[in-house]
Amino acid sequence: MRQNQIPAFQKALLAWYQKNARDLPWRRTKDPYAIWVSEIMLQQTQVKTVIPYYEKWLRQFPTVKRLAESPSETVMNHWAGLGYYRRARMLHQAAQFLSDKKEAVPSELNALMKIPGIGRYTAGAIASIAFEKKVPVLDGNVIRILTRLYAIKEDIGSPKTIKKLWGLAEIILPDKKIGDFNQALMELGATVCFPQSPSCLICPVNSFCDGAKLGPEKFPVKNKKEKAELLETAALILRNKNRLLLEKQPSGGRWGGLWMFPHWRSSKSMLKETGFKEKDLSRRMTVKHGFTKYRITLQVYESSLKSNRKAFGDERHQWIAVSSIKNLPFPAPHQKIVSEILKND
Numbered sequence: 025m026r027q028n029q030i031p032a033f034q035k036a037l038l039a040w041y042q043k044n045a046r047d048l049p050w051r052r053t054k055d056p057y058a059i060w061v062s063e064i065m066l067q068q069t070q071v072k073t074v075i076p077y078y079e080k081w082l083r084q085f086p087t088v089k090r091l092a093e094s095p096s097e098t099v100m101n102h103w104a105g106l107g108y109y110r111r112a113r114m115l116h117q118a119a120q121f122l123s124d125k126k127e128a129v130p131s132e133l134n135a136l137m138k139i140p141g142i143g144r145y146t147a148g149a150i151a152s153i154a155f156e157k158k159v160p161v162l163d164g165n166v167i168r169i170l171t172r173l174y175a176i177k178e179d180i181g182s183p184k185t186i187k188k189l190w191g192l193a194e195i196i197l198p199d200k201k202i203g204d205f206n207q208a209l210m211e212l213g214a215t216v217c218f219p220q221s222p223s224c225l226i227c228p229v230n231s232f233c234d235g236a237k238l239g240p241e242k243f244p245v246k247n248k249k250e251k252a253e254l255l256e257t258a259a260l261i262l263r264n265k266n267r268l269l270l271e272k273q274p275s276g277g278r279w280g281g282l283w284m285f286p287h288w289r290s291s292k293s294m295l296k297e298t299g300f301k302e303k304d305l306s307r308r309m310t311v312k313h314g315f316t317k318y319r320i321t322l323q324v325y326e327s328s329l330k331s332n333r334k335a336f337g338d339e340r341h342q343w344i345a346v347s348s349i350k351n352l353p354f355p356a357p358h359q360k361i362v363s364e365i366l367k368n369d
């Protein structure tokens with residue numbers, strides 16, 4: 025796209041958004057707190073999954089103050105099932121940070137970026153959508169659109185390319201309707217400019233797009249990732265009649281405040297630490313998940329033997345009724361174990 029095409033591009037994109045924007049609950053408000061909650065929930069999570077959580081969250085924690093004053097257990101319980109629990113912890117900490125200073129959600133980008141858990145993208149989204157500040161946003165959708173519009177061949181894994189893209193996201197901003205414009209870019213990425221098979225034929229900005237002519241799927245350019253490391257870990261469903269042994273994770277860690285089934289770095293360590301023999305256990309399921317560069321296979325075993333006191337004797341371990349586990353927050357891989365138990369028990 026050329027510099028002199030930008031005004032026509034802005035007009036076409038805004039007109040398309042006005043007609044085609046999905047009616048989403050966070051688009052009916054200018055409350056910066058509500059917009060902030062939606063942006064955090066939408067990170068790595070699909071819109072249709074987020075909607076019920078968003079609505080329930082705002083009923084339970086309608087203001088920053090109410091969220092700040094709520095116990096972390098209640099906050100985590102309201103996030104249960106949405107995954108990536110660090111987001112809930114950071115949101116809670118951020119609410120406490122603002123509440124301690126007796127401050128409202130700020131409108132300026134720099135002030136927003138001082139809040140724990142708010143990076144440049146979220147700050148830009150809140151400032152532009154809630155306060156109409158002329159600041160850009162750059163998430164995966166916007167990166168894809170910009171690299172296609174401008175046929176950018178540099179690797180998006182490089183900080184230099186990302187810096188260039190932030191610059192372009194700023195250059196294309198209109199003077200008015202900034203919030204709508206930024207949302208229009210995200211909407212175009214979510215509903216037209218798909219990663220694979222983008223709908224270029226019906227795209228409202230097709231005539232400005234250099235990448236569409238060259239083959240849109242060539243963009244963005246990503247150099248090969250480092251090879252994933254494979255790990256095989258183990259977890260145990262331990263039953264005592266209709267109760268299960270669960271482990272509450274200490275606060276501060278990656279899974280702080282969440283519940284997990286007892287788990288180990290390998291099946292071998294599990295046998296060694298619990299004193300179980302292989303014949304005491306049955307294989308219940310396999311859960312595959314990824315974390316940073318690791319591809320993890322979690323082997324889930326089951327036993328109805330009573331716990332080995334030495335292995336499970338501390339206060340982190342509790343016997344919990346099967347009927348109560350659906351209300352507890354688990355990290356995604358252990359949530360799959362919960363779903364399997366609830367489906368079959």
Ligand code: SF4
Pocket residue numbers: 169172173216217218222223224225227228229230231233235236240
């Ligand atoms: Fe994306 Fe195609 Fe539209 Fe270009 S023309 S922005 S590649 S959908």
